[in-house]
Structures are given as structure tokens and as C-alpha cells.
Amino acid sequence: xxxxxxxxxxxxxxxxxxxxxxxxxxxxxxxxxxxxxxxxxxxxxxxxxxxxxxxxxxxxxxxxxxxxxxxxxxxxxxxxxxxxxxxxxxxxxxxxxxxxxxxxxxxxxxxxxxxxxxxxxxxxxxxxxxxxxx
Numbered sequence: 001x002x003x004x005x006x007x008x009x010x011x012x013x014x015x016x017x018x019x020x021x022x023x024x025x026x027x028x029x030x031x032x033x034x035x036x037x038x039x040x041x042x043x044x045x046x047x048x049x050x051x052x053x054x055x056x057x058x059x060x061x062x063x064x065x066x067x068x069x070x071x072x073x074x075x076x077x078x079x080x081x082x083x084x085x086x087x088x089x090x091x092x093x094x095x096x097x098x099x100x101x102x103x104x105x106x107x108x109x110x111x112x113x114x115x116x117x118x119x120x121x122x123x124x125x126x127x128x129x130x131x132x133x134x
Contacts, residue, residue, distance in 0.1 A: 028072035033057065034065050035097070038074070042094065045078070045087040 028034060033055065040046060040054045052062040066086050069075045074093055078085045088094070 025072050025074070028068050028074055029097075031065070033061075034069055037062065037065055037069065038088070038093065038097065041075070041086065041088050045085045047083045047085050049083075051086070 029038075036055045037051055040051055046054075048059050048063055048066065051066070052059045055062065063084075066075060066077070066084075070077050070086070074089055075086045076089045078087070
């Protein structure tokens with residue numbers, strides 16, 4: 001990463017800072033539990049206790065994941081009395097998740113169709129064999 005000095009930011013330094021932010025964003029999405037939490041927030045703003053119950057983890061564990069998601073800019077936090085409520089900062093987050101899930105789904109479907117062309121050894125199944133060859 002480019003070291004930023006006390007002087008004005010250069011184009012390269014700005015680019016490096018932007019790339020670091022993008023990397024932080026994707027790192028926050030790289031943990032399956034955080035994706036479960038984001039999915040739970042599709043229903044709207046939720047408190048930590050409700051989220052913990054829904055994803056089956058302790059409040060302390062969920063709070064750690066929520067802090068990472070909030071620091072990456074994916075969530076907003078609202079304090080109400082002694083409770084903290086979290087919500088999605090930008091609904092486009094769901095569009096990104098759906099885009100990635102769609103891409104993975106297509107890849108799995110493609111891989112499955114390729115595997116179907118090659119039956120497991122020893123099954124006697126030949127995809128090109130007709131009924132008279134059996």
C-alpha cells in the first residue's frame with residue numbers, strides 16, 4: 001500500500017486507499033456467519049439478541065461480526081436505551097449477494113452437467129449407449 005504523507009494525496013495514493021476500502025468490504029463478506037447475519041437483516045432492522053437467536057450464536061459472537069460489518073460500511077447501528085439495533089446501510093448489498101449467488105449457482109450447474117457426461121467408473125453406464133448396447 002502507498003504510504004500517505006502529510007502532503008496532498010496523489011492519484012496513486014488515492015487509488016491505493018480506494019482499493020484498500022474495497023478489500024475491507026469484501027473481507028467483511030468472506031465469513032459465512034456474516035452472510036447469515038446479512039440475510040437475517042433482509043427482514044429489516046434487528047437487535048443483537050434477535051439476530052443471535054436467529055443465527056444460533058451467542059450475543060457476544062454476533063456482536064463481533066456486527067462490528068466488522070458496520071466498520072466496513074455494510075451496516076448502520078442505532079442505539080436505543082441499552083440495546084443496539086442494526087440495519088443494512090445500502091440495499092444494493094443484497095443485489096451484490098444475489099449476483100454472486102447467481103454466478104455460483106450457474107457454475108455449479110455447469111459443473112454438474114459436465115460430471116453427468118462422465119458416469120462413475122464401474123457403473124456400466126455409457127451416456128452414448130443405446131438400449132440395444134445394454
